[in-house]
Amino acid sequence: MDKKNALRAGALAAGTTLMMLLMTSPALALARDDGDSPGHGLSVADTLGLYVLIPLGLFAVIAGLVMALDKSKDRAPKAKSGTKSGTAVDAKV
Template sequence: MSNKVNKNALRAGTITAGVTLVLLMSSPAFALTRDDGDDPGPGLSVIQTLGLYVAAPIVLFLVIAGLVMVGSKKSDWHYSKN
């Protein structure tokens, strides 16, 4: 039991150290001043945001689910014929 606890503690410490390192390395992303050549471009409207982050994933999910259902019906038909 003690060995397992030590492995879990080591694993948790490693993950914590890795996340801390990544956050420290990405800190310039939170800078208040812009760098030369930094052009964020125009923002998205509410409709564009909803389309990109809500509608598109739902449509993609439905297309993939439909393809899986069609594929499974074809394979059921194939196996039931034999």
């Protein structure tokens, strides 16, 4: 029964998307508005640099600063106090 409902939902979503795409008209994109001054388009290299390389570089810089300025000495995860594994090790010693 779930397969039938999933198929019905998929068909409905596909049909709705198709109708929306068919009803939208790009004709209004050809008419320029007053004060509209589009610039030149971006090349592939410009687009990749702007939307891929710069965000990755910023992420790397921020991650590097966080790691470099981290003052904590203990990097290993700490065991929770009161766990059975922690008390069993302490009891054997």
